[in-house]
Amino acid sequence: MDRSDKIKRAADSADEAVQEAADSTWFERTARAGFLANGLVHTVLGVTAVAVGFGRSGEADQTGAIQQIAAKPFGMVLIVLCLIGCALMTLWCLVNAFFGSSSLRGAKSRDLQEHEGRRRWIDFFKMFGSAIVYCAIALTFSQFVVGSGSDSGKASSQASVTLAKAPGGLYLLMAIGVVIVIVGISFCINGVVCNWKDDLRMPGQRPARALLLATGVIGYLGKGVTLLAMGILVFVSAATGDPEEFTGIDGALKAMRDQPFGPYLMLAVGIGLVLYGSFLGLRSRYDRME
Template identity: 75%
Template sequence: MSFMDETDKLKSAADSADDAAQEAADSKWFERVARAGFVANGIVHIILGATAVAVGLGRGGEADQSGAVQQMAAQPFGMVLIVLCLIGCGLMALWCVFNAFFGSASLRGAGTNAPQHRQGRRRWVEFIKTIGSAVAYAAVALTFAQSVIGGGSDSGKTSSQASTTLAKAPGGLYILAAIGVVIVMIGIGFCIAGIRLKWMDELRMPRKAPVSTLLIATGIIGYLGKGATLLAVGALVVVSAMTGDPEEFTGIDGALKAMRDQPFGTVLMLAVGAGLVLYGVFLSLRARYDRMD
């Protein structure tokens, strides 16, 4: 067999794989089952928000994603629900990856993707947003998977160990501070998106006025609650880096509890907890009304 024949076979196999990936990205069935990821993420945020409210009122609990999943596991049929949520988030992450590289968010379509042009910048923003969503859903899926495989872990301790390890690397504290700034910027982005209603462009608004009003209200308040949580997390990362004490960063739980200890912190934490609950409701509604195109 000649070298050219082997090359042609490899090219044919690559083209077939590419066609299959594009077909998967355009598959309506894939899209429909992936929508379960919205519901799974919504459940996590509802439990997380309820726990934040409880902690704000002085009760115990771990106000982070792993704590929310552990509470799910403690309920009747909780492990079944966790497995279903794991599948949903995993499929959503996979759908985002396919969409980013082969679907509507891909840079491969017609038109320019040069950053110096407006259309090109829009395409890059959409691509990066889709990749970011894939990472976010993969992270939630990993939290569910840890519960299924090993019964979960102390995320606060894990966050502290990770930040300490990073801080020991050359320039680690600067990298840690930069990560905190990025998280703060994402939090600000969530707050701005909530106020400007930019997320409405991604939805098919329901015709029934009560449902439409509920979707808009939960979206606005939910985005603000999610944004405030990320702001608190990012601020804690920056402070831990600036003080040279990365062990102080203990994830969402530590950030929310640090918020509670500030003046008017209890009221603020109750508001953020309620916002996270409503963000979870919004995500559950989004499973039905997101365009996903």
């Protein structure tokens, strides 16, 4: 056996080991905690959004939500558990994107002109995008674990200003805003047409099925509207040459509050985020994770 055959055999063995670990019951069950952690953040964020909409002070973003969790009894223990859950979910998504059911490896077709090829690429990018989302949430949790939690609004503003100073930075910010708007629209469409049902094992009991459908539809709409507001704020702040105006989700929701009927719009969005958090909690039970 020559050297290339040994390397190939070692690579195949490593590939099989990774896939076996990803398919193991313990890995799947612990990774499901990531859904619960993300759901908890969205639930607290939704409650905060409603309170801020009606005049209370606070940050209506992920950092503000985690700060509230940390302030509760045993809050830091819960944050550590959420960090572990999000980290495992990140790892699970990455393994499936590159080695598992969403991998392009061994696919029948990767040709974007063919249905099978398009489906494979969509599955890959969905899984890889989910890994990025859960990694970002895990990093936010980790800041509180090590005691360096910061104002995410100021961080977003500083990042926007730094990017705007680069050649073509304002145009790049505008493009980022457009991408966020598109993602928000896709969330809203998903909420209406319920494409997310394909990823779930729908419960047989009617009350549970109805609860899953209601939280999914309204939750996706609430999440989508939040992303739409954030994307519009990114685009407008870049288009007007004031990138420091972008302060993340907190700035987007507070800009929404300042519009006519803003508090009631914030109430609707806040309820949507709470229900999206509830949906993620249910998803931890019913997601196929295949």
